[in-house]
Amino acid sequence: MTIRSPGEDLGGETEDGALRPETVVINLGRPAAVADGPLNVPITPASALQAGGVAGYARDGHAPWAALEEVLGALEGGRALTFSSGMAAATAAIGLFPAGAVIVAPTVAYMDVRRSLVRLQEAGRAEVRFVDITDTDAVIAACDGADALWLESPTNPLLGIADLPPLCAAARERGILCVVDNTFATPLLQRPLQLGADVVVHSATKAMGGHSDLLLGAVVAADETHFDALREARELGGATPGALESYLCLRGLRTLPLRLERAQHNAGVLAERLSDHADVSEVRYPGLTSHPQHQRSRDTLAGAGFMLTFRVRGGARRADALVDAVTLLTHATSLGGVETTLERRARYPAERGIVPDDLLRVSVGCEHVEDLWADLQQALASTADNLATR
Numbered sequence: 001m002t003i004r005s006p007g008e009d010l011g012g013e014t015e016d017g018a019l020r021p022e023t024v025v026i027n028l029g030r031p032a033a034v035a036d037g038p039l040n041v042p043i044t045p046a047s048a049l050q051a052g053g054v055a056g057y058a059r060d061g062h063a064p065w066a067a068l069e070e071v072l073g074a075l076e077g078g079r080a081l082t083f084s085s086g087m088a089a090a091t092a093a094i095g096l097f098p099a100g101a102v103i104v105a106p107t108v109a110y111m112d113v114r115r116s117l118v119r120l121q122e123a124g125r126a127e128v129r130f131v132d133i134t135d136t137d138a139v140i141a142a143c144d145g146a147d148a149l150w151l152e153s154p155t156n157p158l159l160g161i162a163d164l165p166p167l168c169a170a171a172r173e174r175g176i177l178c179v180v181d182n183t184f185a186t187p188l189l190q191r192p193l194q195l196g197a198d199v200v201v202h203s204a205t206k207a208m209g210g211h212s213d214l215l216l217g218a219v220v221a222a223d224e225t226h227f228d229a230l231r232e233a234r235e236l237g238g239a240t241p242g243a244l245e246s247y248l249c250l251r252g253l254r255t256l257p258l259r260l261e262r263a264q265h266n267a268g269v270l271a272e273r274l275s276d277h278a279d280v281s282e283v284r285y286p287g288l289t290s291h292p293q294h295q296r297s298r299d300t301l302a303g304a305g306f307m308l309t310f311r312v313r314g315g316a317r318r319a320d321a322l323v324d325a326v327t328l329l330t331h332a333t334s335l336g337g338v339e340t341t342l343e344r345r346a347r348y349p350a351e352r353g354i355v356p357d358d359l360l361r362v363s364v365g366c367e368h369v370e371d372l373w374a375d376l377q378q379a380l381a382s383t384a385d386n387l388a389t390r
């Protein structure tokens with residue numbers, strides 16, 4: 001089955017038989033139609049399975065994951081495998097790199113992926129070339145003599161945009177493994193396998209699950225060799241998703257296009273208004289013309305997404321006061337839920353020196369945007385004294 005690529009006109013014609021992603025998330029991953037049978041693959045807790053099938057033991061494969069994997073694979077245009085968390089999926093992908101690999105990776109990327117790569121390097125098991133992922137020439141230069149390229153775009157938390165088409169092409173030309181963490185974009189905004197990436201990684205904990213109630217990860221492989229290696233890594237590593245989590249994640253995924261549309265709209269409105277606020281020194285959102293890779297985001301992504309960051313005047317103290325002052329937004333980490341959350345990233349030791357002290361990362365949800373804006377406005381107003389006393 002072919003699926004429309006996300007850049008195509010939402011209302012336009014598709015190639016023969018192509019289902020649009022909005023339909024794929026609803027239509028696939030269903031049990032066979034049987035009279036009085038359920039429309040959804042049931043939640044079936046199981047370890048041992050009846051003999052005579054292909055799996056036999058749930059660590060080797062299980063029906064509730066298969067439904068979710070069918071949808072994910074179709075969305076990304078490859079074959080998907082689900083894991084117990086995004087980090088479990090990332091760890092399996094990192095496991096594809098040969099011993100002693102030279103890995104090119106972003107200086108700013110999801111902090112625990114970065115930490116995993118640093119630990120590999122410290123243990124003498126890999127050499128990591130950390131690069132500014134937005135500097136395409138520098139990334140391509142670093143790929144010479146490397147074994148693997150790890151990409152993330154937009155990056156967590158600074159929303160840097162990598163120019164995926166030339167980067168994936170450069171990896172392919174050099175025959176080096178190219179992995180893309182597509183968590184922030186989701187397959188609705190960007191499909192790296194179509195650009196030549198070998199493996200896509202997702203934290204489905206985030207926008208795919210969409211309700212802050214589960215941990216789940218996924219890899220999607222373009223070819224059989226990587227798929228087989230990743231499936232074996234899951235069997236042997238044992239980081240398998242739970243039956244309930246798989247069910248909830250698929251249920252969440254069915255409304256991803258709707259949630260994304262609303263959240264992205266809200267993010268655009270908030271980004272504009274925050275930019276005009278006197279107490280905000282900088283807003284980063286790919287949809288703003290002030291974003292350093294604004295044009296590139298328009299070229300590579302089908303939308304600007306639901307994540308934004310902003311910096312408040314008054315430093316870390318003001319930022320900490322602000323996350324306490326909001327009443328509708330939730331002070332919490334993670335992202336991609338229906339509820340809007342925010343946090344000061346430099347509160348994590350791993351993020352210090354990488355993100356500014358006064359930077360707040362906001363995961364914009366699906367509430368009414370005027371209610372969100374009213375809360376942000378009152379929180380900015382009620383913390384203004386931090387500005388005067390500084």
Ligand SMILES: *Cc1c(COP(=O)(O)O)cnc(C)c1O
Pocket residue numbers: 085086087088090110113152156181183184202203204205206215216217
């Ligand atoms: C959260 C996140 C991960 C890790 O996923 P978990 O589900 O928390 O293990 C990986 N990459 C990115 C970009 C993330 O935001």
